[in-house]
Amino acid sequence: MNFWNELTNFQQGKLMQNYLSHRLTLLVPFVSAVLFISACVDSNSRVKSAHPQTATTKVNTPYSESIEYAINVGGGDYIGNDGISYQADDLSSESQKGTSKGIKGSQDPYLYESYRIGDMDLPLALENGIYDVTLKFAEPANLDSSKRLFDIFIEDTKHLSNLDIMQARDGKPLSALDRTIPNIKVNDGVLNITLKGQQKDPVLHAIIVRRKQQPTTDWKLVWSDEFNYDGAPDENKWNFDIWPARKVNDEDQTYTNRTKNVRVEDGVLIIEAHKEKYANAEYTSGRIHSKGKGDFLYGKAEIRARIPAGQGTWPAIWMLPSDAFKYATKCGPGNDWQGNGECDAWPNSGEIDIMEYVGYDPHNIHGTVHNKAYYWVNWEQRKASIDIGDEVNQEFQTYSIEWGPEHILIAYNNTPYFFYANQGEGWEAWPFDHPYHIILNLAIGGGWGRAGGPIDDSIFPVRLEVDYVRVYELNQ
Numbered sequence: 001m002n003f004w005n006e007l008t009n010f011q012q013g014k015l016m017q018n019y020l021s022h023r024l025t026l027l028v029p030f031v032s033a034v035l036f037i038s039a040c041v042d043s044n045s046r047v048k049s050a051h052p053q054t055a056t057t058k059v060n061t062p063y064s065e066s067i068e069y070a071i072n073v074g075g076g077d078y079i080g081n082d083g084i085s086y087q088a089d090d091l092s093s094e095s096q097k098g099t100s101k102g103i104k105g106s107q108d109p110y111l112y113e114s115y116r117i118g119d120m121d122l123p124l125a126l127e128n129g130i131y132d133v134t135l136k137f138a139e140p141a142n143l144d145s146s147k148r149l150f151d152i153f154i155e156d157t158k159h160l161s162n163l164d165i166m167q168a169r170d171g172k173p174l175s176a177l178d179r180t181i182p183n184i185k186v187n188d189g190v191l192n193i194t195l196k197g198q199q200k201d202p203v204l205h206a207i208i209v210r211r212k213q214q215p216t217t218d219w220k221l222v223w224s225d226e227f228n229y230d231g232a233p234d235e236n237k238w239n240f241d242i243w244p245a246r247k248v249n250d251e252d253q254t255y256t257n258r259t260k261n262v263r264v265e266d267g268v269l270i271i272e273a274h275k276e277k278y279a280n281a282e283y284t285s286g287r288i289h290s291k292g293k294g295d296f297l298y299g300k301a302e303i304r305a306r307i308p309a310g311q312g313t314w315p316a317i318w319m320l321p322s323d324a325f326k327y328a329t330k331c332g333p334g335n336d337w338q339g340n341g342e343c344d345a346w347p348n349s350g351e352i353d354i355m356e357y358v359g360y361d362p363h364n365i366h367g368t369v370h371n372k373a374y375y376w377v378n379w380e381q382r383k384a385s386i387d388i389g390d391e392v393n394q395e396f397q398t399y400s401i402e403w404g405p406e407h408i409l410i411a412y413n414n415t416p417y418f419f420y421a422n423q424g425e426g427w428e429a430w431p432f433d434h435p436y437h438i439i440l441n442l443a444i445g446g447g448w449g450r451a452g453g454p455i456d457d458s459i460f461p462v463r464l465e466v467d468y469v470r471v472y473e474l475n476q
């Protein structure tokens, strides 16, 4: 969720609460979670990159585990900020190599500076098994949306159809686009990745192939709601946002606390959107959050949910800072900062989106971080997406985040697909050093929900259903 607040004048501010005083306000003491990083980073393994133009250090992360192939297509060896050692391109292919400069939207721009262009069929030898495939792209030419369209087949199944890199990156060239395709079964000893142009030639900038495996980190549950009761959400864990339409993101619904919109029944939280005139809006829905009742700094959050399909829907499972003014410079406690363009609480204090989905783009789940350094207005937003085929609205899936002092990792059904590193550039790029809380909502329309066309009024009512929310710390 973006609050579409644009920064105007950046001013020095006063609200610098330190971490310790903040911690004392926590309802749940996540005391040992701060040790999270010690289990995830082996500082002895840090080595200098072979590429001084993109100087970085090697970090072992959960994201660099179980990699079978990581290839910098069109380019040279590279050690990513994600901890992955990418091999130079020695692919045998008729496609042509190309390079570009000025890549935006990634912590590893080097990967996107080199690419291959042209129809290509890339065979990668592998043991038979189940794999997750991540492909990285950045449109090298300044084309209009829909001018380059291509299909991607993996093991002869078409997984991405008419991929439009420009459209997926809001009409911006040289902007990093990551797509993960999970659960690819290889049973002939070769993983085949085939790109076929429909309009102009396909391009490809990097490949990651990861063996499917279950996570092994030992987590301890510290906060949860299993929704094993009936009625309103537990008031000891959740608050309602009761908001008019258009308060944030130009969303079309009003959020209410009525049972019709938000209730727990049959073991799940139901947030249900209706097409109805209410409080000067055309639609109603719900939005709840755990601020002051379930705030956490570092650890893991896992949410099992079923999200609705349908054009105009924009369900989200996400996190905002519990002290929104931690890094604000133009506003402070007492200000209503959400939807307030005069206040820079957003994006300064940060936002983490564990799951976002917009109905007009039916196959993609998105994970994103927002902060002052890299937000959408300056074309630098850090995000990645996972292609889930036709699974939306079919069954419950798990959406999770692992968050430590040095990185954020977002996963879908334990397939990691978005990694964001703390590169030590200060709060502007890493405001994720203070407690956040969970938000669950089902927006209708809004700037993004309507981006693919008008809301389809035939879909209502639609539901976001949540089976559980579980928050963990590392078990030390």
Ligand SMILES: [Ca+2]
Pocket (backbone or CB within 6 Å): 072, 073, 074, 075, 110, 111, 112, 113, 114, 115, 204, 205, 206
């Ligand atoms: Ca490349």
Ligand SMILES: [Ca+2]
Pocket (backbone or CB within 6 Å): 155, 186, 187, 188, 189, 190, 191, 192
């Ligand atoms: Ca094959």
